[in-house]
Each structure stands twice: as C-alpha cells, then as structure tokens.
Amino acid sequence: MRNGDLVLVRPGESIPADGVVRKGESDIDEAMITGESRPVKKREGDEVIAATINGEGSLRVEVTGTGDKTKLSGIMRLVADAQTSKSRAQHLADRAARLLTVAAIGAAVVTFGAWQLAGAAMDFSVVRMVTVLVIACPHALGLAVPLVVAISTTLGARNGLLVRDRRGLEEARNLDTVIFDKTGTLTLGEFRVVAMSVAEGLAEDEALRIASGIEAESQHPIARGIVKTAEDKGIAVPSADGFRSITGKGVAATIDGVEYHMGGPALLKSEDVQVPPAVIKTAGAAADRGQAAIYLVREGKALAVFAVADAIREESREAIAALHERGIEVAMLTGDAQAVADAVAKELGIDTVFAEVLPEDKASKVRELQALGKKVAMIGDGVNDAPALATADIGIAIGAGADVAVEAGHIVLVRSDPRDIPRIITLSTATYRKMAQNLWLAAGYNIFAIPLAAGVLAPWGILLTPAVGAVLMSASTVVVAINAQLLKRVKL
Incomplete structure (x- = not known):
C-alpha cells in the first residue's frame, strides 16, 4: 500500500492507513486514538486515522500515510522519546x-x-x-x-497495584496534581442510558424494554448502549418483528404487535411528532451536556426520550473525593468535545478540564503543568494516552486498557478501579x-x-x-x- 492508493473500507473493518475519504459516509470509532467516546461522522474530504474502526457505511479512502508516517506510529515515537528522556537517579541506598x-x-x-x-x-x-x-x-x-521494596511490591500486588517501575511508586507521595483521561478511565468507555423521561401513563422500565427490543437488531454503538442498559437492569429484551432502518432518521420495528419508531431529532421533524413537555426538557438537558437524545415514537407521539452517553464509573466519584481530601488537584484530559467533558467534570467535581486535545498534544499538557512546578500523575487506558503516561512524573495505566498504555505506565491498576489511586499514595x-x-x-x-x-x-x-x-x-x-x-x- 502506497500514498495515493484508493482503498475500500467495508462496514466494521479497521482503517488500514491514514487517509482522506473520497467517497462514502460512515461513523468512525476513534476512541482508541483520540479518546472521543462517540463515533465521529466522516464524509467526503474528511481525514481518517489508521487503526480506527469503521461503522455501518462503506468508505473509499485515499491513502496519505502508511507505516512510520501514520499518527499511530507518531504516538509510539512520543512514548519512546518520553521514556528515554527520563534520567535514572542512583539509588540512595x-x-x-x-x-x-x-x-x-x-x-x-x-x-x-x-x-x-x-x-x-x-x-x-x-x-x-x-x-x-x-x-x-x-x-x-x-x-x-x-x-x-520487595514487601511494598507484594503488598501493592495483593491490592491490585502492579508496580512496573519503582520510581513511580517512590514519587507518588509527592503528588499534587492528578490528571485523568475520561473515556475508559473515569467512564466505562461504553454507551449507557444516563437519563430518560417518559410520557404520562408509561413506566420507565417498560419504555426501556420496548426500546431495547427495537435496538437489539442494530449494531450502532448508541443502540448497543440502550440494550446493555436494559440488560444491566435485568429487563428481558423482547423479540422484534419487521426491523428496518429509516435512512437518516432512525429505525422501526414491531414489539408485541405494535409498531414503534426510534431516532433522533431528524425523526421528530420528518414525522411531525408530538413531544410532551417533560420529554422536551430531558432532551434539552441532554443536548446541553453533549449527550445523544434518542426518542421512542408511536403513532406520531413521543413516548420517551433516552439520553445516551459514555457512562461514568461509580468508583470515579469516590476516587476524586478521596484525592480532594488529600489536597490534590484533579484534572481531566480528553479528546472529547468541550460540552461532553464539562458535563462529566461538573458531575464529578473535577477542578480543571482539557478538552478536544489531540493525542500528540496530551504530553504537552502534562509538561505545561510540570513547568509550573507540579508533581503530576497521569491515569489513562488508551493508545492516545501513552505519551502523556510516559511524560508524567507517575504514569498509571488502567489494567483493562491498551497494551501500549500499560507498557508506558509506571504502575498498572489491575482492577481498573480509579479508587486505587489514593491507595498508591x-x-x-x-x-x-x-x-x-x-x-x-x-x-x-x-x-x-x-x-x-x-x-x-x-x-x-x-x-x-x-x-x-x-x-x-x-x-x-x-x-x-x-x-x-x-x-x-x-x-x-
């Protein structure tokens, strides 16, 4: 494969090289590279990144970078540079x-x-x-x-803390700033229904049951989030008949002999749907937080709205509260949109937010804080976090994350639990x-x-x-x- 080649990327495939879309339209999952939790819409003329995952559309991509010239390779070089730049002080003993x-x-x-x-x-x-x-x-x-050293390493391992580099553990006592990646670290890295509202006379569990039955046939990440939410609540997902996709609007299916539609604002406009005030209020709040609002519609009336977003880990609140009790400043570094990042930060009580940050710029944000005299720990799980993990005074990798992130970290959280950060200190x-x-x-x-x-x-x-x-x-x-x-x- 060479620059200028035109490649066909089918639905569900990994994009083989950096390039530019020349034909087609699809949603691309770029979470591994950019940290953006929601799929990103790509149209003709948009750039795509090697190793990201294509959604449900087909794309013809003109190759602009292969091998060492891809963004992924650039991230790997940043990791190597950051690791080798650290001086190894002679041991005091x-x-x-x-x-x-x-x-x-x-x-x-x-x-x-x-x-x-x-x-x-x-x-x-x-x-x-x-x-x-x-x-x-x-x-x-x-x-x-x-x-x-031997006893502390063993004690850490028994508590889910894998110490890869002793320098990280020795420096943790001096921390005054902790930076969290958002997607997959403070959040699950998966979509869930985080809020919902229903029309009068319909129970929330029943609305979620119907919605999950309709979306069970779809492979879209938001659809999978609705289904997973129902499963997490122990709601039996019903079988749907006549499932079909409505181009640009949503999907339709029959549940228990009744036909329903599901989709976003475009569905409401196309079918002139009546929306109850409570549903409008919830949808507006979701939009302000950068969350997707998906409506359940029957016979021209909106029965419910589901705010779908990358769900926050329950453990994240306790972890941040514990760090604040120690007088440690908490920041969040993410490639997500500002509105999405601000919503998460507000809910968790995070002090500083760096949003819409490109992977190659994450390490620079860490260096900015270090230049102010701060001792910085970085916690992340993805390829895009690896340079920042290697640059920070203490790099802490989520155990369930990408291998390159684990390799870049000084300490690995085996349980992927952010509450282990205070335990490290x-x-x-x-x-x-x-x-x-x-x-x-x-x-x-x-x-x-x-x-x-x-x-x-x-x-x-x-x-x-x-x-x-x-x-x-x-x-x-x-x-x-x-x-x-x-x-x-x-x-x-």
Missing part, C-alpha cells in the same frame, strides 16, 4: 553503602595508624582495625531498601517512611559503633572484640528485617 564502605576503610586505617602512633602493640592495632571493618560492614544497609508514603527508618537503623548505629570499635573507651577498659562487632552487625540486620516486615500492617 547504593550511594550510602558506597560512602559507608569508604568511611569504614578510612576509619580502619586511621584506627590502625592512631594506635601505632600511640605505641600500641601490632596485634592490638590489627584487632582494633579488624573490629572497625566488621562492625561497619554495610550488610544491613544493603538489605535496608531491597527488603522494603498511601503505599508510597508508607514505603518511603520505612526506607528512611531502615537507612537510619542500618547506618546510624555506626556513628556510635565505629568509635567504640576503634577503642575510644579503651582507657576505661571497654573494648570490643571482632566477635562482638560481628554480633552487633548481625543484630542491625535483624532489626532492619523486622522493621521492614512492619510495612505489611499498612492498610491501603
């Missing part, structure tokens, strides 16, 4: 162990020289030097941090505290032990033998191990 080793050797040499200058016997000076070397052995220091804080305690326990005792081993109390008859020095060194290791085990008591 490694630096401390090296310093202690140098200090121990230096202290031993000074001890030997000092006793020789003081006129001590050679064997006495050697014993003092050996005792200093034994007691200052950085054995406990070498275990201080790795023990905590709790684990990070507890882990850091145990690391600091262990470093002091492992190295701090040398402040007293090394002078004692060197013989500063010899005039008063207090001397440590190498054997006693070995016992003290081993005791410090045991203390460090016990302290690390106490991390298991932390409740996430």
Whole structure:
C-alpha cells in the first residue's frame, strides 16, 4: 500500500492507513486514538486515522500515510522519546553503602595508624582495625531498601497495584496534581442510558424494554448502549418483528404487535411528532451536556426520550473525593468535545478540564503543568494516552486498557478501579517512611559503633572484640528485617 492508493473500507473493518475519504459516509470509532467516546461522522474530504474502526457505511479512502508516517506510529515515537528522556537517579541506598564502605576503610586505617602512633602493640592495632571493618560492614544497609521494596511490591500486588517501575511508586507521595483521561478511565468507555423521561401513563422500565427490543437488531454503538442498559437492569429484551432502518432518521420495528419508531431529532421533524413537555426538557438537558437524545415514537407521539452517553464509573466519584481530601488537584484530559467533558467534570467535581486535545498534544499538557512546578500523575487506558503516561512524573495505566498504555505506565491498576489511586499514595508514603527508618537503623548505629570499635573507651577498659562487632552487625540486620516486615500492617 502506497500514498495515493484508493482503498475500500467495508462496514466494521479497521482503517488500514491514514487517509482522506473520497467517497462514502460512515461513523468512525476513534476512541482508541483520540479518546472521543462517540463515533465521529466522516464524509467526503474528511481525514481518517489508521487503526480506527469503521461503522455501518462503506468508505473509499485515499491513502496519505502508511507505516512510520501514520499518527499511530507518531504516538509510539512520543512514548519512546518520553521514556528515554527520563534520567535514572542512583539509588540512595547504593550511594550510602558506597560512602559507608569508604568511611569504614578510612576509619580502619586511621584506627590502625592512631594506635601505632600511640605505641600500641601490632596485634592490638590489627584487632582494633579488624573490629572497625566488621562492625561497619554495610550488610544491613544493603538489605535496608531491597527488603522494603520487595514487601511494598507484594503488598501493592495483593491490592491490585502492579508496580512496573519503582520510581513511580517512590514519587507518588509527592503528588499534587492528578490528571485523568475520561473515556475508559473515569467512564466505562461504553454507551449507557444516563437519563430518560417518559410520557404520562408509561413506566420507565417498560419504555426501556420496548426500546431495547427495537435496538437489539442494530449494531450502532448508541443502540448497543440502550440494550446493555436494559440488560444491566435485568429487563428481558423482547423479540422484534419487521426491523428496518429509516435512512437518516432512525429505525422501526414491531414489539408485541405494535409498531414503534426510534431516532433522533431528524425523526421528530420528518414525522411531525408530538413531544410532551417533560420529554422536551430531558432532551434539552441532554443536548446541553453533549449527550445523544434518542426518542421512542408511536403513532406520531413521543413516548420517551433516552439520553445516551459514555457512562461514568461509580468508583470515579469516590476516587476524586478521596484525592480532594488529600489536597490534590484533579484534572481531566480528553479528546472529547468541550460540552461532553464539562458535563462529566461538573458531575464529578473535577477542578480543571482539557478538552478536544489531540493525542500528540496530551504530553504537552502534562509538561505545561510540570513547568509550573507540579508533581503530576497521569491515569489513562488508551493508545492516545501513552505519551502523556510516559511524560508524567507517575504514569498509571488502567489494567483493562491498551497494551501500549500499560507498557508506558509506571504502575498498572489491575482492577481498573480509579479508587486505587489514593491507595498508591498511601503505599508510597508508607514505603518511603520505612526506607528512611531502615537507612537510619542500618547506618546510624555506626556513628556510635565505629568509635567504640576503634577503642575510644579503651582507657576505661571497654573494648570490643571482632566477635562482638560481628554480633552487633548481625543484630542491625535483624532489626532492619523486622522493621521492614512492619510495612505489611499498612492498610491501603
């Protein structure tokens, strides 16, 4: 396939390359690339992106980009650049162990020289030097941090937190800003009926039962959302007869011997449908929130309206409330339309909204916040989120998301539950505290032990033998191990 080729994309197929529509019309699911939760209408002259999914129409697309020249490949390059640009700081424990080793050797040499200058016997000076070397052995220091790392990683895994890169967990305690992707992270990434209104005399469950029976024959994402909502509520979806599509208006079918129509505003205009005030009010509110309003019509009268949108996860509200309690600012980054993003942000209490952001610009938004001195975590699930995940101080990937997002993240939420974000911060804080305690326990005792081993109390008859020095060194290791085990008591 080369630039300029004309390819036929059939209904349901993946678009093979970046290109421009030359003939046809269809709805394209671009959620994986742009984050836009609703299918995007494409007509002649519109651009399409490789790896997005065609809807129910056929398209003839002129190829404009293949292989490394596609937007998807560009996103992958951004991920690679962001990951390699991060510097790997040397581990604190490694630096401390090296310093202690140098200090121990230096202290031993000074001890030997000092006793020789003081006129001590050679064997006495050697014993003092050996005792200093034994007691200052950085054995406990070498275990201080790795023990905590192993236990915290295990504790995280048991609570659905897969730590891929330790730097992410260690930095989480300093977070002051958390950015959420919308589609698939704060929301289910699937359409559901989020509000509805019915005409007088009709129960909501009955209206949903009829609507689901009509839409069960359709493969449109909004139709599938209505059916799924009925199934989630335990409503039996009835069989429909005579299902047919009404071009540009909606669908029609017969349920229980009665013919119904379903569609959007175009259906109302074409059939001069009477709409009750309550239905009009709900439809208007849905339009203000950027949601699709689908009407159930019988004999020229609207019986119900269904506001269909990407449904918000119930867990998202608790997660954002918990972050706010910690004083952490919450932002949302999405490719969705501004009205849709604002509606979600208002419902969840999100502080800052970045809407209609292209995939290649998401990482730039993260860098803008970092330039203000903020410690930023990014939570996402799609290919379009990967550059931002890799750029953020802490990248947190939704476990059910795309593989490239998981690879770009420092931490993976195995349960795909946003409520695990505060748990990461709790684990990070507890882990850091145990690391600091262990470093002091492992190295701090040398402040007293090394002078004692060197013989500063010899005039008063207090001397440590190498054997006693070995016992003290081993005791410090045991203390460090016990302290690390106490991390298991932390409740996430």
